[in-house]
Amino acid sequence: MIEDREPIRVALLGCGTVGTEVVRLLQEHPTEYAARTGAPVRVTGVAVRRPHKHPDVPEQLLTTDAAALVEGSADVIVELIGGIEPARSLLLAALRAGKSVVTANKALLAEHGSELYAAADANGVDIYFEAAVAGAIPLLRPLRESLAGDRINRVTGIVNGTSNYILSAMDSTGAGYEETLEEANRLGYAEADPTADVDGFDAASKAAILASLAFHTRVGAGDVHREGISGIGAGDIEAARSLNRTVKLLAICERVIDEDGTESVSARVHPAMIPRDHPLAGVGGAFNAVFVEAESAGQLMFYGQGAGGAPTASAVLGDLVAAARNVVVSGKGPRESAHAQLPARAMDWTPTRYHISLDVADRPGVLSQVAATFNEHDVSISVVRQQGRGADASLVVVTHTAADSALRATVEQIARLSSVNEVASVMRVEGEQS
Amino acid sequence: MIEDREPIRVALLGCGTVGTEVVRLLQEHPTEYAARTGAPVRVTGVAVRRPHKHPDVPEQLLTTDAAALVEGSADVIVELIGGIEPARSLLLAALRAGKSVVTANKALLAEHGSELYAAADANGVDIYFEAAVAGAIPLLRPLRESLAGDRINRVTGIVNGTSNYILSAMDSTGAGYEETLEEANRLGYAEADPTADVDGFDAASKAAILASLAFHTRVGAGDVHREGISGIGAGDIEAARSLNRTVKLLAICERVIDEDGTESVSARVHPAMIPRDHPLAGVGGAFNAVFVEAESAGQLMFYGQGAGGAPTASAVLGDLVAAARNVVVSGKGPRESAHAQLPARAMDWTPTRYHISLDVADRPGVLSQVAATFNEHDVSISVVRQQGRGADASLVVVTHTAADSALRATVEQIARLSSVNEVASVMRVEGEQS
Incomplete structure (x- = not known):
């Protein structure tokens, strides 16, 4: 017995x-x-x-x-x-x-x-x-064991329930960040001191663990680029909505391959717009989900409760x-697998895409001035949309993939253009072909 | 080395x-x-x-x-x-x-x-x-190992890509079954002889494996009740749509607990309506997904490519x-765990819910006659909707949970009522509270 x-x-x-x-x-x-x-x-x-x-x-x-x-x-x-x-x-x-x-x-x-x-x-x-x-989502065992015969290229996760609750609520109510955080606090979805959650520290730790397992490489929290959600306003959410996208705080672990074949690992946490038909877009409230792209398995998603x-x-x-x-x-589980030891990719050199929404002067030549600035930084534009007239004139630009530092420098220079009144929203774009 | x-x-x-x-x-x-x-x-x-x-x-x-x-x-x-x-x-x-x-x-x-x-x-x-x-979805290892400390109550899966491709296409085009099957054949989503897929044999084998793992009980293909999708018409899909539901071929493995606490395992494959906001509803084309409900973990979903x-x-x-x-x-993976050995539940005594759509005579008293029939079989009605007039008069009934045999007997008797011209659609309802 x-x-x-x-x-x-x-x-x-x-x-x-x-x-x-x-x-x-x-x-x-x-x-x-x-x-x-x-x-x-x-x-x-x-x-x-x-x-x-x-x-x-x-x-x-x-x-x-x-x-x-x-x-x-x-x-x-x-x-x-x-x-x-x-x-x-x-x-x-x-x-x-x-x-x-x-x-x-x-x-x-x-x-x-x-x-x-x-x-x-x-x-x-x-x-x-x-x-x-x-939390409860069986995720690490599948990554470590079930996919041990595959090659993972990308892990994109919603791994912080508090941030996801706040962003989901902002998306459905149109309310601002502070107001929504207060409500989340009141309902027990956010801690009294929400820093670890809303500033991305919690997600960054998880990104480090996921990247280590996915790429057989030691990745520490210090290797993870981290941006939180406290800078996101109702305008950003609205801008995303008008493009049929939604904003999520993502932990992204990616194998980046340079033209010469050199591989490196980008691990980062930041808010990003994703298309509304992306499997992660429907993950609402305090739920977590992790989307995995592997060479043979293709796209996988794991969904469930992340805390509690x-x-x-x-x-x-x-x-x-x-x-x-x-x-x-007298058995033994799988040991650490760090045989690949890929170098960490700095955020500056990580390929990303930006969505930029500008309040502009209503006069001819604005678009060509803005476009010239992108050109100067070698950033190629995917979509431009001009809207409104007079004080409401706006320009929305979605770029192709470029080095994050080039994109950031472009935005900084655009903010100084005389024809640009204000950079209304800047947000990375994920989850779609560039 | x-x-x-x-x-x-x-x-x-x-x-x-x-x-x-x-x-x-x-x-x-x-x-x-x-x-x-x-x-x-x-x-x-x-x-x-x-x-x-x-x-x-x-x-x-x-x-x-x-x-x-x-x-x-x-x-x-x-x-x-x-x-x-x-x-x-x-x-x-x-x-x-x-x-x-x-x-x-x-x-x-x-x-x-x-x-x-x-x-x-x-x-x-x-x-x-x-x-x-x-296929590629890491599912059995999570069930066997990650959830080994939990108690699984229900596994609901879309585990046959061909059927799901056909039902998704019928849902988006409004076309009928035969026509859609031909198209699936032409595109390579269905085999020349699609019997194993569309008649649910493939899904039934998978249901047996899932039920065995989930409930630590030996469940064979013969224990699985099986219905395919060949009887589904454009009218069934339309009926589901009008109730904000969609039709999926589901493999369902369920722990059924009787009033006296006796546990048994229901394993079955049949088409069912599920709400459009259920996580499984968005699983389109040839994708597979498995939704797991566990006592501690709560709701989990695993999503990915099921074949190829x-x-x-x-x-x-x-x-x-x-x-x-x-x-x-010199290690050893987990061995078969069949310690619970719960009895198999016959479909007749499995609690299910029905959606029934009837073409009825346009005269007073039809509803009371229909309602009396339900009452006779001890089946309680959740929603009734009367629509149209004259030759278009219809009655839609969604029941509460009852033994499947009682529901089937009710439908048979209703079909014989003089005021009922035709039973236009009968479909089980899953994925929502009864």
């Missing part, structure tokens, strides 16, 4: 909504977890700062001594503390003590992933982290079953 | 478009496959019926003797023959000879999966089959890397 086998001992570090859910599910369905793992799965300790704040966790499991749990008899350590320290030191200690690790800590992995993967490898144990990106206690617990438990089963059968 | 290690030897059985692509990719990118596997991956034989028909495969690899390859020195056997025999005997022989197996053979797995899983288990080797369902040489090769190669890596590290 499976139930009579030596149990796999699991210790949790940190126990917020996700941890509480993990403990609850393990204790409510012991037979199912035993069947899936090949042995009973037993929680033997839960390290928290304030034990009296955890009435849902059996008291005898609670401890304030995380280090003791890591050094103790557990087979698998589940880390749900978040942040860099003490999570990093605790996990390194756990791996060195021969324990497998399951973590949801995206910031830690983006900053110190290599160190952790190396420690896992050196000690013959596993590190799993499905919950670190896109139960969804994140689902991802953590999937990893826990895998790690525990490996303990039972 | 990885390149100097003992290579993993791979033999292919069958070599159509998928096999040719697999051989090409392995031979074009040896360094990448070696890095991902931990050892060189070498194709040592390809069994085909007519060697001269395979100019793209190096001649010295080709053989007509599949049995010899299976008994030979290969570590992993990739089966791309399809059909039951000789595939079944060859794979059983391979597993018994201690070789791991990668297969894309949905019919074989749906009919003889248990036998193959047991043989793999008894001999300590792997059987992987990602390509058997939804390169997409299927991507899935086969992902499995091949996994199987080969397990040979290198």
Whole structure:
């Protein structure tokens, strides 16, 4: 009988909504977890700062001594503390003590992933982290394992629920950024301090993890170009709408191939307009989705809930079953694959496309002056639309692909043209052929 | 150096478009496959019926003797023959000879999966089959592994590209079934004999595999209720459109829980109306998508190409890397998980909802007569809409959930009512709250 086998001992570090859910599910369905793992799965300790704040966790499991749990008899350590320290030191200690690790800590992995993967490898144990990106969506295992025989060219993700909630709401109500953020705050979709979400830090950590897996290359958070959504106004959303596009905060991981065949990896987070018929355009509210383009598989999309206690617990438990089963059968999950080690592409030299909306003087020759400026920077124009008359005269330009620095320089010079009253909106364009 | 290690030897059985692509990719990118596997991956034989028909495969690899390859020195056997025999005997022989197996053979797995899983288990080797369902979409690994810590309640898939192409085209052109099938034939989206696709056999095999994985229960093709799309007319599509719904051929795998808590598994393939804002409604053309509802993860969707040489090769190669890596590290993939063994639910007792469109006589009392019939069968009505006058008078009814047999009996009795001229359209309704 499976139930009579030596149990796999699991210790949790940190126990917020996700941890509480993990403990609850393990204790409510012991037979199912035993069947899936090949042995009973037993929680033997839960390290928290304030034990009296955890009435849902059996008291005898609670401890304030995380280090003791890591050094103790557990087979698998589940880390749900978040942040860099003490999570990093605790996990390194756990791996060195021969324990497998399951973590949801995206910031830690983006900053110190290599160190952790190396420690896992050196000690013959596993590190799993499905919950670190896109919550419940099974994404990292497919990238690491299902697509291991393919060549991924691009990963484009909506990986921050708060930003996506705000942008979706701005799109459907026409309201401005500040107003929508306040509403999101009120409804619990944004933290009191939303910086990590709206300024793209959270998405940048996830982009680093995705790029590392997709391109078999070490990419850290520092390699990721990052722009948030706080500069987006109702005018930008309206401009997108008038072109049948919508604005999303995207994490983009791309294999860039130069004319001479040299490959590099661009990892970036910024808002961009995408066509309304793109599969990512319909991803509304706090949902996450990741669009993958691979050489053989073609286009794939993964969609689901990116955050929340139960969804994140689902991802953590999937990893826990895998790690525990490996303990039972003396197996081993996939190790870090960084054999390609492609260089990081600086944003300046990353090919992008811009949409630029200008308030212009209503007089002849404006278009030729603007077009000349694009020409000077070797930026080729895809679409121009002139609208309105008098004070309402406007010019909308969508470029072909060019180096981001050339596009930025073009916009700066255009802003100084006498015939241009104001640069009303500048936004990158993604998800369509250039 | 990885390149100097003992290579993993791979033999292919069958070599159509998928096999040719697999051989090409392995031979074009040896360094990448070696890095991902931990050892060189070498194709040592390809069994085909007519060697001269395979100019793209190096001649010295080709053989007509599949049995010899299976008994030979290969570590992993990739089966791309399809059909039951000789595939079944060859794979059983391979597993018994201690070789791991990668297969894309949905019919074989749906009919003889248990036998193959047991043989793999008894001999300590792997059987992987990602390509058997939804082509390139990484789906089986997420179900088996990522969601191993969750409880899946429902899997709803568009898993047959030909049917989806036809239904999408009927929806956008308003054309009838026969005409659209002919067009699909002409464009290469339908086989000369489209029976397996349009009559739901292909989808039923996939439903059996999905239900087995999702519910840890053995479900065979014979347990799957099956209806195809050949009976769908332009009127059904139009009826769906007028209710802001669209018609899809769905493979549905569902955990049904009776009032007394008894659980059973309903696996079925039939056309159904779904709301246009359902994530599956936007899946057009030959694409596949699978919508999963799990207790903790909530709603997930996996989207991508369901067929084709390169997409299927991507899935086969992902499995091949996994199987080969397990040979290198003496590891072992997940085994069959059939611990729940829930009983199969007969279609008669499966709760469904119907949309019924009737041409009725234009006289008072029709509605009450129809409503009485529903009442007699204990079927509760959700929406009724009366439209038109005279010869055009029609009645549209959408029911609440009831046992499928009760709904069918109701429709039969209604068809015999004197006030009903014709039952214009009957279609199940999925993807919304009842």
